[in-house]
Amino acid sequence: MLKTELTLDEGEEVGAGETAAVLASPGETATEWRARAEVYHLLSGVFVEEPGREFIEALRAPAALADLAATGLRFDEDFLATPLDVLLENLAIEYTTQFACTGGFPPVESVRLTGRYKQQPNFDVMQTYQRLGFALHPGRFEVFADQLGVELMFVAKLLERGAAALDQGDVAAQRRLDKEIKRFWSQHLGRWVRGYSQLIERTAQHSFYREMARFLGGFAGEEIEAMGLRIEDADQARLEVPKTEVRVEFNPNEPVCNGCMTDALSTTLAAPDNLRRFEELRDLGGLR
């Protein structure tokens, strides 16, 4: 597990890119950060290694299932109605198939972004962990520093630190951590997690991983939006979006002379956003 030995520097001004969260009261922010940290820990537990008995028992508790259902997760009987021992075995096998065996899809940033283990992202995140006073220790199995579960765990730790800082009235420290989290999302998680979650949603044979992948994707999208970040998803598995659903700032089929807009419109009007956009374009055209 990540072992923290973080000390915080003093005195840094609020800068550009910081979220509105700091504008809420410190107490509210601390509560929110702890809640976010819990979700990160949960997702980290799903992906860092095969789930343990306590982890699954807690997840299958009625209250937890209800909350997960409220977020839109729909587990099948293979998760809900299978005896615990059998379920743990099934999940261990499914984990191996999906994440830890030839032919699977390692939840590792280097693999997703470069096609190979232990490439630059691995060393970059390791450097970040070290810079912030963390050391990576093996759990049941040795994992890479840029493994999904570890990256999520790292953000959870930063959130907890931030909440603790707020408890002590150290807003500056919390702001610095907010920056670190955003930087980490921009440089790492945000570049691969959304596409990867879609891949696992497609390939998972067990509803637990299918739904947790959906949860991961939704949560990642929400976090990115809430933090006000714009990050391109560079994961190899990002879905190819049909052209008709692409939200564009311009009409990609439009000739440069802008003289044949009518024909080109028919191919891009299916999505409501596009429709709105082209209505705006028409209005602008009318002004000329």
Next chain:
Amino acid sequence: MEMPKVTRRTFLKVSATTGAAAAAAPRLLNAMETQLGGKDFGPVTGAERKAIPINCHVCNIQDGAIAYVENDRVVKLEGNPEHVSTRGRLCAKGNSGMWYSYDPDRILYPLKRVGARGEGKWKRISWDEALTELAAKLDAAIKEDPNTIMLKFGRQRTGGVIDRFMHTLGSATIVNHTSVCESSKKIGMEPTWGPDIETPDFANAKYVLNFGSNILEAAYFHNPLSQRITEGRVDNHMKIVTFDVRLSNTAGFSDEWIPVHPATDGAVALAMGHVILRENLQDSDFINTWTNVSVDELKKHYQQYTPEWAAKISGVPVETIERIAREFATTKPATLFTYRGPAKHLYGSYNEKACMMLPIMTGNIETQGGYCLPRGMGWPQPSPQPGKPKKASYLSHPPDYPLAGHKVSHLVPFWIADGKQKINVYITYQDNPVYTNPGAMAVWGKLFKDEKLLPYLVSMSPFMGEETALADLILPDCPYLERWEPESMPNSLWPWLGIRQPVHKSLGESRENRIMMRDIIWKLDPDGKRGMKQFWDFKDGEAYMRHHFDNIPGLKEAGGLDFLKKHGVWPIYGKLDPKSGKVTDKTGREIKAEYGLFKKELSAADMAGTATDKNGVISKNGKAIGVKRNGKNYVGFPTGNRIINVRVDQWAEYGFNPMPTFKRIPWHETMKEDELILTTFKLNVHKQSRTAAVKWLAEIAHSNPLWINQATANKIGVKTGDLVRVESRAGHLVTKAYVTEGIHPKTVAIPTGFGHWEYGRLATLKLKEKKGDASHGQEDPDLNNVWWDDKGVHPNNIIPVVADPIGGSQGWYDTVVKVSKAGPNDKYGDSQGDWQKHYDAYKETMRYAYTGDLHRKMHPEMASWAGPASVKAHEGGGH
């Protein structure tokens, strides 16, 4: 003063006309990354990268290499300029070696099978769970009979660890892969002059005969030898003649390519010997002094091998045989090289022997530019060592093949199926016979799936090869860049010692082989009471290496293992000259090799306490150490009698011809007009089974059409790209044709190393075949970047077993096939063999063993042999 007006247009114009001057202008500042090897710099940071010398192990040439490391990650591999054999050059395979470490399909954890064998369902388990389970299986097997534990290895360079492990367990069932490699070459040579291979001094030769070796691409030692043969060709103006069924790149590089009928090289070599002896072109002094036959005996024996006889068999014209024989015998120095071409046949040992007789009878042995003994160095093993098992293993030393000192591993499945030896635990290391052996999936796949014949199957492997995919337990081994291993390979005329050392931390939970085996033993004997642990008392791989290297005279003074860690190789003979590419001494001259090793005289100290017999053999403490010739005491050759045995008496004991001879493949003699012989070959960027998942290499070569001669193709109406059906006695395949004049009309050829059905997403390209299946990474969109969709077709399913009754080699190039246009039901990539048909082939080939009913028929000249019952029990030669 008016300044010149320089616009973008004017300076572009100026640059176009002044380029030559600019090129000649002094350049004092050079990017350090362009310097001659040994150092490397990050192109962005300019910082010097950490350089760790190793010996490459993508294939088995053992090139000296340097791994450049940034952040515990290999960013580049290149040749080690201090390595005397490979002199700073590394081939494409070596340059790509880091792909093994970082392959996304690499196995990083112990895996336990949870579905049916081969179903692909695994569960990750801890090392402790894995070792506990395996130890229990081994323990039970040891109690029943240690020999029921079998270990079969492929490309292993552990330097003695495998034997130590198996001997610790008490098992003699250790099986290598050499019979599908070059064992009949070895057995053709070893009883004759001692070592199992030659070192041709190409760089200094004036004439080279090359029988069936693709030196520039694939032969043993292709990197160092291709350097030397190019030097000989360019600097020394040597002539090279290549006998090959196919216009390989080496044949194309040669002065003459002579397309010989498959399996008849031996006849051509014998006929050339006939011409040399008939025309008195032999080196009589060498023959009479250094061999166990006289010139007269040899002349008499070779009378039967006329050029007319060989021409009829081989298709090589009489005039060509005579001309080349004369050229070879009268051009000094001359050398000869063979690899699989002559040796991979039913009687491959005879063929090899026939070839090596040419440099012997012309006295080109151990001369500058000649046919030299291999140079190697050894290392001591850590003490104490376990004793050898008391009970012999049938599979390790099959009694029907007593001369096959390198075993007959490709017949093992049939012997297990026949109940010749029971196996409880089968361990495999760096092997993949399900892909690489004759019969492939049809034979080994069937064996491995049979849980009655092989109740427990353990694979030590970093990759999910065709064999590992059928295992019950997978222990994640390390690829070569993460291992400690001792090395020495006779790949030039200068002996050397070297190491592989981990260049970065092993990934995941993979463990190198010697650590894995130590941990198994420790689990079996935790407190040492069983007497096993004492043989495995080392902390790590480096500590083990210190046992090997810290006390070798010379190296010890240089620093032992620490010297090797720094340089990768010892000794350092000189400095690599970047202009000539040669290793030079302090005066700038190329270092010279030592020749005439067998003519080294024994010292007075050596001679103390010796006895010399009537044949001149000098013995000490019961072991022959030299030979007396012309009044001098020489070290001689490393044979039992210290001279070259042209006549191998041991062969005669088993009813084989002890003198150089040739046996035609019986089923080749009865081939019908529409039948062809199927051969296989390797490309320069692939090895047998372990490179198809290396992206850089797969991009260069990923498919393997069938080479077929234009005239042959015309007969069946096939052109390049057409689908063809290739049928042997054991199965059929469907592939594409490549029509060319560059192959013998009676031969077709398929490159090996393609058509994988396991080995990861890149090797299998299953994404392209079957979308929607989550296995093999099919859904991985990175594969969309793979622009090719042809992974090739694997030929081994249809190649039946053939075993040389002497050397034990597989007759890879003996398969008779019919080739036709593909039919409506044929699909590209079909490759099917049939167990029963392969089994029939096994029964057939056993008939040629010395115990078989065809042995006598094939050897009418040995009519006086008293039969199998007359043979005393002998241990096979070799190792």
